[in-house]
Amino acid sequence: MRVCPKCGYIDDLIWRHSLKYGIDWAPYSEFTQINPEIAQKLLKEKFVEEGYYVYHLTKGMNVERQAIFENPTYKQRWAIPIEAGRKGAKMTVVSKIMSRIKIERKNQTRLFEVTKNE
Numbered sequence: 563m564r565v566c567p568k569c570g571y572i573d574d575l576i577w578r579h580s581l582k583y584g585i586d587w588a589p590y591s592e593f594t595q596i597n598p599e600i601a602q603k604l605l606k607e608k609f610v611e612e613g614y615y616v617y618h619l620t621k622g623m624n625v626e627r628q629a630i631f632e633n634p635t636y637k638q639r640w641a642i643p644i645e646a647g648r649k650g651a652k653m654t655v656v657s658k659i660m661s662r663i664k665i666e667r668k669n670q671t672r673l674f675e676v677t678k679n680e
């Protein structure tokens with residue numbers, strides 16, 4: 563179960579942790595009770611985005627979801643394996659995401675600096 567440390571929001575109880583990085587899953591029969599609209603769409607569409615998440619229905623009739631920001635290229639590759647990074651060093655998906663967030667923050671800082679100078 564996931565609870566937001568800031569506001570105490572508790573995630574829907576149907577979601578189970580998965581062995582795939584960043585992916586939660588729930589049986590379709592349970593998902594359709596809490597989100598019938600997306601459940602219907604998933605019968606026709608391979609991926610359905612809503613809010614922070616993208617949803618996908620597996621052949622085993624489980625709904626998987628992941629945060630779009632964690633895997634923006636989910637259409638090319640739904641599940642992210644842990645990969646070898648540069649120079650043969652192991653670089654986990656988590657460290658990749660952290661370095662991307664750092665770069666984004668740097669760029670944001672630059673934007674602020676530019677704004678200040680104007």
Ligand SMILES: [Zn+2]
Pocket residue numbers: 566567568569570571
């Ligand atoms: Zn919160």
